[in-house]
Amino acid sequence: MSPGEYSSKSARRLLFTAAGVVLGSAALFCSGAALPDEPGKDFVGSIDGEAITVEGPMNVEVVRGQVRTNLRSGSDIRVKFGQARIELVEGGVISICGPAHLSVLKSGGSLTVALDSGTIHFRVEHGPYVVVYTPQIRAKPIAIGDAPQDALVGLDSSGAMCIRATSGAVRIEQQLTGQSVIVPQGGDVQLMNAQFETMRPGAAKCECQLQLVKTPQPKPPEASVLASAEELLREVPAAVRARGAPLETQAPLEQPVYQVFMPPLAYDAAAKVQPEPDPHFILLVRRVRVRPTLIFQGRVEGEAPTSAPANQVAAVTPNPLAPGSRATSAHTRASNGANESVISRARNFLRRIWNPAS
Numbered sequence: 005m006s007p008g009e010y011s012s013k014s015a016r017r018l019l020f021t022a023a024g025v026v027l028g029s030a031a032l033f034c035s036g037a038a039l040p041d042e043p044g045k046d047f048v049g050s051i052d053g054e055a056i057t058v059e060g061p062m063n064v065e066v067v068r069g070q071v072r073t074n075l076r077s078g079s080d081i082r083v084k085f086g087q088a089r090i091e092l093v094e095g096g097v098i099s100i101c102g103p104a105h106l107s108v109l110k111s112g113g114s115l116t117v118a119l120d121s122g123t124i125h126f127r128v129e130h131g132p133y134v135v136v137y138t139p140q141i142r143a144k145p146i147a148i149g150d151a152p153q154d155a156l157v158g159l160d161s162s163g164a165m166c167i168r169a170t171s172g173a174v175r176i177e178q179q180l181t182g183q184s185v186i187v188p189q190g191g192d193v194q195l196m197n198a199q200f201e202t203m204r205p206g207a208a209k210c211e212c213q214l215q216l217v218k219t220p221q222p223k224p225p226e227a228s229v230l231a232s233a234e235e236l237l238r239e240v241p242a243a244v245r246a247r248g249a250p251l252e253t254q255a256p257l258e259q260p261v262y263q264v265f266m267p268p269l270a271y272d273a274a275a276k277v278q279p280e281p282d283p284h285f286i287l288l289v290r291r292v293r294v295r296p297t298l299i300f301q302g303r304v305e306g307e308a309p310t311s312a313p314a315n316q317v318a319a320v321t322p323n324p325l326a327p328g329s330r331a332t333s334a335h336t337r338a339s340n341g342a343n344e345s346v347i348s349r350a351r352n353f354l355r356r357i358w359n360p361a362s
Contacts, residue, residue: 046061050074050091052088052089053087053102059079061077080107083100084102084103087213096131099212101122105121123158123212125212134153142179146173148171148173154214163198165194165196166194168206168208168210169192173191175187264286267281267285
């Protein structure tokens with residue numbers, strides 16, 4: 005092998021080695037850049053609330069049309085008012101009642117909450133191990149058996165601190181002196197300026213309801229079917245049913261129809277201003293429907309006339325023998341005529357007897 009061939013092979017090996025180093029570095033860089041967008045060991049959970057501000061490591065994603073903010077180790081949280089809820093990646097829940105200011109730090113299976121002000125209520129069943137730090141007090145929950153850890157820690161601007169152990173106990177430790185006190189399960193205490201000498205029952209002065217996560221139940225699929233005759237009848241307005249007319253016979257409201265007929269529009273590419281249509285060739289047509297002669301058919305509805313009582317009928321019926329009536333005068337004339345005829349016959353009979361010649 006000549007010196008020239010040896011040098012060319014060495015240069016080729018160096019070139020391949022450099023290319024491999026560059027590709028490996030690029031792969032490591034790309035994988036490291038993709039980690040922040042993926043759930044890693046520093047992923048704390050997602051937060052939502054009414055008025056919250058998050059600073060520091062975090063990312064925002066859209067899940068099922070809803071925007072979700074994911075917290076990472078080192079996130080700084082401010083709740084201006086109302087409540088906020090943190091859904092831990094391990095399955096626990098932390099409720100924050102504002103106004104509040106805190107930070108979250110995660111290392112392995114331990115979650116540290118640095119509480120500057122406000123009230124937090126956390127419930128953890130299987131992890132992580134939650135420790136709450138204030139400027140002077142450290143509160144560490146103590147699980148009893150397999151029971152979940154449920155505790156409340158609050159701190160206001162005046163230095164008053166309240167601790168409540170709902171499930172499990174809570175060990176509170178003074179960071180400067182190292183003194184510690186265990187709050188048993190169900191205990192509720194209050195401290196002033198982190199002094200154990202001022203410890204007294206809290207009397208439920210700190211309140212922060214735990215907002216449990218409720219998984220919405222998916223709605224079953226709905227199948228559309230044709231409406232039955234009974235359903236269509238129920239949809240008919242009451243006024244139509246009262247009149248006894250079917251829905252199909254109700255004529256729609258008729259209104260005049262206007263139509264505008266215009267000449268064809270022209271476009272001239274060479275002209276800067278397009279000519280407007282001549283209004284003399286624009287025709288407005290109004291279409292109406294002449295109503296036929298109205299014929300009313302039906303019956304008169306109302307109360308039937310009542311018959312008059314018998315006494316009223318007797319009072320109304322004229323008496324032929326009553327004085328002053330036409331029937332009475334006719335009867336009188338008839339009686340007088342009958343009397344006159346009898347007298348005339350008697351007179352004629354007597355005249356025949358006394359005057360036989362006649």
